[in-house]
Amino acid sequence: MVSAQKARFADLNNKAFIALLGAILLLFLTASALVLLSNVWYLARGAAEGRGSGWALFLSSLRDPENHFAIRLSIITAAITTAISMVVGIPCAYVLSRYRLPGSKLIDTILDLPIVVPPPVMGISLLILFQTALGVWLEKSTGEWVYTQRGIVLAQFFIACSFGVRAIKVTFDTLGRRHEDVARTLGCTHLQAFFRVVLPMAQSGILAGAVMTWARAIAEFGPILFFCGATRWKTEVMPIAMFLNFSVGNIEQSIALVIIMISISVVTLLTFKKLGGRGYLW
Amino acid sequence: MQGIGSIISANASEKESRCPRIAVRDLSIRLGDFAVHAANLAVARGEYFVLLGPTGAGKTILLECIAGLYHPQKGEVLVDGVRANEVPPEQRGLGYLPQDYALFPHLDVERNIGFGMRLRRHPRAEVERRVRELAALLGITHLLHRSTLHLSGGEKQRVALARALAIEPKVLLLDEPLSALDERTREGLCVELRRLHEELGSTTVHVSHNFEETLAVADRIGIIHEGRIRQVGTPEEIFRRPNSEFVASFVRSDNILRGRARKTTRGLLVSIGELEFLAAEGGEGEVFMTVRPEDIEILKEASADHPNLRKGWVIRFMDKGALIKVEIDVGVLLVALLPRRIFRALGLCPGDTVAVSFPPEAVHVFAAT
Numbered sequence A: 001m002v003s004a005q006k007a008r009f010a011d012l013n014n015k016a017f018i019a020l021l022g023a024i025l026l027l028f029l030t031a032s033a034l035v036l037l038s039n040v041w042y043l044a045r046g047a048a049e050g051r052g053s054g055w056a057l058f059l060s061s062l063r064d065p066e067n068h069f070a071i072r073l074s075i076i077t078a079a080i081t082t083a084i085s086m087v088v089g090i091p092c093a094y095v096l097s098r099y100r101l102p103g104s105k106l107i108d109t110i111l112d113l114p115i116v117v118p119p120p121v122m123g124i125s126l127l128i129l130f131q132t133a134l135g136v137w138l139e140k141s142t143g144e145w146v147y148t149q150r151g152i153v154l155a156q157f158f159i160a161c162s163f164g165v166r167a168i169k170v171t172f173d174t175l176g177r178r179h180e181d182v183a184r185t186l187g188c189t190h191l192q193a194f195f196r197v198v199l200p201m202a203q204s205g206i207l208a209g210a211v212m213t214w215a216r217a218i219a220e221f222g223p224i225l226f227f228c229g230a231t232r233w234k235t236e237v238m239p240i241a242m243f244l245n246f247s248v249g250n251i252e253q254s255i256a257l258v259i260i261m262i263s264i265s266v267v268t269l270l271t272f273k274k275l276g277g278r279g280y281l282w
Numbered sequence B: 001m002q003g004i005g006s007i008i009s010a011n012a013s014e015k016e017s018r019c020p021r022i023a024v025r026d027l028s029i030r031l032g033d034f035a036v037h038a039a040n041l042a043v044a045r046g047e048y049f050v051l052l053g054p055t056g057a058g059k060t061i062l063l064e065c066i067a068g069l070y071h072p073q074k075g076e077v078l079v080d081g082v083r084a085n086e087v088p089p090e091q092r093g094l095g096y097l098p099q100d101y102a103l104f105p106h107l108d109v110e111r112n113i114g115f116g117m118r119l120r121r122h123p124r125a126e127v128e129r130r131v132r133e134l135a136a137l138l139g140i141t142h143l144l145h146r147s148t149l150h151l152s153g154g155e156k157q158r159v160a161l162a163r164a165l166a167i168e169p170k171v172l173l174l175d176e177p178l179s180a181l182d183e184r185t186r187e188g189l190c191v192e193l194r195r196l197h198e199e200l201g202s203t204t205v206h207v208s209h210n211f212e213e214t215l216a217v218a219d220r221i222g223i224i225h226e227g228r229i230r231q232v233g234t235p236e237e238i239f240r241r242p243n244s245e246f247v248a249s250f251v252r253s254d255n256i257l258r259g260r261a262r263k264t265t266r267g268l269l270v271s272i273g274e275l276e277f278l279a280a281e282g283g284e285g286e287v288f289m290t291v292r293p294e295d296i297e298i299l300k301e302a303s304a305d306h307p308n309l310r311k312g313w314v315i316r317f318m319d320k321g322a323l324i325k326v327e328i329d330v331g332v333l334l335v336a337l338l339p340r341r342i343f344r345a346l347g348l349c350p351g352d353t354v355a356v357s358f359p360p361e362a363v364h365v366f367a368a369t
Helices: A004-048 A054-062 A065-098 A104-116 A119-129 A133-142 A149-175 A178-185 A190-201 A203-218 A222-227 A238-247 A251-274 B014-018 B059-067 B109-119 B124-138 B153-166 B183-200 B211-217 B235-240 B245-250 B340-346
Strands: B022-031 B034-043 B048-052 B074-079 B094-097 B171-175 B203-208 B220-225 B228-233 B255-263 B268-272 B275-279 B285-291 B297-299 B310-319 B323-329 B333-339 B353-357 B363-367
Touching: A004 A054, A004 A251, A054 A251, A065 A104, A065 A149, A065 A190, A065 A203, A065 A238, A065 A251, A104 A149, A119 A149, A119 A222, A149 A190, A149 A203, A149 A222, A178 A190, A178 B059, A178 B094, A190 A203, A203 A251, A222 A238, A238 A251, B022 B059, B034 B048, B034 B059, B034 B074, B034 B220, B034 B228, B048 B059, B048 B211, B059 B094, B059 B171, B059 B203, B094 B153, B109 B124, B109 B153, B124 B153, B124 B183, B153 B183, B183 B203, B183 B211, B203 B211, B211 B235, B220 B235, B220 B245, B228 B235, B228 B245, B245 B255, B245 B285, B255 B275, B268 B285, B268 B363, B275 B363, B297 B333, B310 B333, B323 B340, B333 B340
Parallel strands: B048 B203, B048 B220, B094 B171, B171 B203
Antiparallel strands: B022 B034, B022 B074, B220 B228, B255 B268, B255 B285, B268 B275, B285 B363, B297 B353, B310 B323, B310 B353, B323 B333
């Protein structure tokens, strides 16, 4: 029989371990919150130091037409990117989930590449592509892409689509193929089974993937900067507007956009979790 | 019940009725760790056939090859005598019920059952009528407008069965349909599966790893192990006359002894070391002999007229509920299965000296390979 003293010590040991884990988690959460809340702190301090009311500047930034342009452009381009990503991403995720393809490791790596490479790499690569014969032909036959608003969609697509595919593939993996098999024996062709059984069952996961894709697209900066440039009232999506304002000292204007971006991210993540989104996404 | 009788009705031609409903010829397939090697099977029209084997034996792959969900790498599947290898699952006309039932969660019970019929564009009234008939047959009418997400295991099984039956399948393929259920529900559903089979006159191929479940439903059994069909026969044949050590052990012939057999004037004599046992029939040479535990009689007082009489002592007991398993050392270890009442009357204790006896007809002998 273990003595009472030993039992007390073991109990204390276990509690100390849990307390240590909790403390590390709390420290990390506090640090993250502090970094994000520093924007609010900056606005409040501006008023206290007589630099003028930070809040007033912040509120006027929210009414600024240029910021409205950036927000509108971001929302529209991200929405188009999401729609295209779903059209491309759902079939890709389905194929990757259901079939053992030759060179599946290579396919996986190519798919994950946009997730792991520094974002400017994709921007520079796109820019270089359009300098090649293929790129020149593409621009001739489909119109201009480089330094245009259409280019923003292209730059967002190549990064965000990978995130969407990953999120949706997890959903297809989780569903398994049993329901499709049953649908086939009940008379569905493969296509009918996909539309009548797989898609309705994967609805939440696909929505979660779409939300993630949209969030990733709206937050894209590096590829857009290199491929589309940072031109006011033209290719000025929110991250570009933030960068432009910050680089000329319009800190409050920049912070207004930062707070909008954080709010969008919080809402997006909550929606993603509510829809049951899972899997590794980045 | 009008209409239900026609659900699996066989409007087959005379030629069709002569050949097996389902036949598998030299079928081989490998899928990851699972494989089937040169399997041969024939399931007659109206037969309830159970493919029995341990986990990982390859029985589900074989069933899925029959369903058309996998293509065999060698050999062929025939439905009504016609090669079906190239026929996609949606055109084979076979009803399939997977282990986890795979009910469609986005459809309610009624729409699940009617799924196949709606796909085939049957008139709405006909779909509704058949769904109601099947629901009544399976006792799930009260569930028709419920979501499938909150059904019990037994209810899900019935809904999945109704869904598979609604398309009037030529054959019903059941993949471990009772394995996710508790023992009591399983027993009830075994009876129900058999009743449905007889009432509808259907042909059924049922995959199972449970021997009791198999005995309750099967007309014939195919034992599969390591991807190979080891024996096909009626439950009585498999139970009483296993053809290999594996089958004997799988059907719980606990007494599997290796020896040498020779024919004598008294019958076939099997020598196991110093011991000799008399069998009614069998071949000579290196053999295995099996005796069902329930065929072994334990005697407190032995008399010379008992056949295959051996003295020994009780090693241990194992309580199996209504039956008690008793291990006795007679020079080799023999296992006897006694009804509780007889066990009590004998008043056995470990270490007691007893005699065992079994008739030569209870000894099954097969060649050791």
